Amino acid sequence: MAGIWLIGAYGAVSTTTLTGIAAIKAGAAPRVQSGIVTESPECDPIRSKFPIEDINLGGSEIRFLDKNAYQASEIIWEENYHFQRKYLEAAKNELSKLKATKGTAINGGPGVEAIGELKTLEDDGLTLKEISKKLMKDFESFKNKNGEVCVMNTSSTEPHIKLTEEHQTLDGFEGLIDGNKTEKVTASMLNAYAALKQKIPYGNFTPSHGASFPALRELALKSKMPYYGDDGKTGETLMKTTLAPMFKMRNLKILGWAGFNILGDLDGVTLSKDANKASKIESKDKAISSSIGYSPFSITEIKYFPPLVDHKVAWDYISYRGFLGQKMALTFTWLGIDSILAAPVVIDIARSLMFAKSRGESGPIHELAFFFKHPIDDIIGNTFIQHDIYMKWVNEGTKINVEEMQAKIIQK
Ligand SMILES: NC(=O)c1ccc[n+]([C@@H]2O[C@H](COP(=O)([O-])OP(=O)(O)OC[C@H]3O[C@@H](n4cnc5c(N)ncnc54)[C@H](O)[C@@H]3O)[C@@H](O)[C@H]2O)c1
Structure with a gap:
């Protein structure tokens, strides 16, 4: 049992x-x-x-x-x-x-x-x-x-x-x-x-x-x-740490990431208070830098919006730079149900x-x-690498070297 x-x-x-x-x-x-x-x-x-x-x-x-x-x-x-x-x-x-x-x-x-x-x-x-x-x-x-x-x-x-x-x-x-x-x-x-x-x-x-x-x-x-x-790590941050590595893999520079979240349940009431919100914003912000090794300009906002109850909406705008220095953007809307x-x-x-x-x-x-959004000891945020680490641990018992993982975050 x-x-x-x-x-x-x-x-x-x-x-x-x-x-x-x-x-x-x-x-x-x-x-x-x-x-x-x-x-x-x-x-x-x-x-x-x-x-x-x-x-x-x-x-x-x-x-x-x-x-x-x-x-x-x-x-x-x-x-x-x-x-x-x-x-x-x-x-x-x-x-x-x-x-x-x-x-x-x-x-x-x-x-x-x-x-x-x-x-x-x-x-x-x-x-x-x-x-x-x-x-x-x-x-x-x-x-x-x-x-x-x-x-x-x-x-x-x-x-x-x-x-x-x-x-x-x-x-x-x-x-x-x-x-x-x-x-x-x-x-x-x-x-x-x-x-x-x-x-x-x-x-x-x-x-x-x-x-x-x-x-x-x-x-x-x-x-x-x-x-x-x-x-x-369940919603917007899962998206961030999955999409950010894609930009990195294609050698595209993320210039800025703005994320606006509204939610309406008791967790929303809690997170509308500055003191409680601070710890959540910190873990959401760290997710990008720990996925790609640098910190683009970032805005993370969480607001209480009662009509949504447990439903969550996140709008994200990602500004990035590509060939010939050209700036482009990606936007997405995440419509999730938090507890699901x-x-x-x-x-x-x-x-x-x-x-x-x-x-x-x-x-x-x-x-x-x-x-996790903010894994203890700041282990790499990249979802693909994390998934690989998890599966090798489950099936082969492979343990990671924490210092090596932290070093990977610092590599640009
Ligand atoms: N997708 C997600 O929903 C998600 C993702 C990541 C983290 N979280 C975190 O999970 C937690 C729960 O989220 P939720 O939407 O269920 O919130 P909620 O407000 O609906 O539920 C929290 C419950 O905890 C109880 N509670 C508060 N302090 C307690 C304590 N010290 N001992 C026992 N009970 C206590 C409250 O009475 C309430 O019933 C929050 O901290 C939230 O930030 C949620």
Whole structure:
């Protein structure tokens, strides 16, 4: 048996992931060419080791805590109509039995404040130490029930806090927890810490801190646990890191790239706040330079547009220079449904991390860069190279040399 624990279980991405897995298990939803990379024949080692049928579900939340996962999924579905209703019905049996546990939203920032009434562990008067113990207990019982499991952060994007000396070592970070220094610890840090402490792989689908700071790298290596992030690559950035290499391969110079995104769901509310938006824009911007080795003039804008709900529109204008110095341009419009794009990637990351653990790998699994906008340690952004790296890792166990990869980015 295996399991995926979703932090932010009742959000758009998570409820779509839960519905998809349960509907596939019920035999009602397609899995072939469904966006799940690990369901392709090329990923047979993962697919056969962690079949979807064996994956059980769990998660934590800070809202709708009186609801079960089916009821929460229904609320999100009624706002979005983002898939056919029959899949929700197919998932009903499994999701009705699943209830999210209470999480922490410490330093979740304006994004979670926008949700309205929250129910969090800190509101129950718990200290950081008590919160981390409670999270560990929830993860432990999920692991005891399901065997190989993975914790995935699919919760609202947090603003980045300033990292200090204490974040550089595990001792320092644990000192912050013991000393209840609430201003220096975020919810995503605490969840990542609790997962790795319980010897559970951790994936960060968001641009929040998660495990991406030295203290938790130390913990992952010490507890021999794999982890990776940050921020799932699903839409406009997937296009950027796929198209930009095409210009590079044809030796065309990209002069500027302007991208305007509008979206209307809760993630849109979160990202309309400057502090939360900054971490997302940073990961979107880095994607181009890490694909082609230089930074063209860039504009990245994200705006909240309620009528779209979970649908996302991105307009991109790419100015480039070719033969005889002539300037030309490419424009595209991306019409995506955020959570439909995201859910299969969440499944892929979780399965890949469980697979890494089963092979005895630990620390950041750079071979998973393919799935992320801002891969830890700035691994190359070029989708084609990332895909090649991932497939060789899955099928032959080939590990990449991180320094070599970083050097490739610098080459013009
Ligand atoms: N294509 C995509 O949709 C995509 C791509 C990359 C990254 N992401 C990231 O995935 C995350 C989820 O996106 P979404 O559209 O589902 O957002 P959402 O706002 O619909 O859902 C987030 C959920 O997390 C819950 N939550 C917030 N903080 C929490 C915490 N500390 N503990 C437990 N629950 C918490 C909220 O109550 C909410 O239900 C966002 O950070 C987003 O930036 C999404």
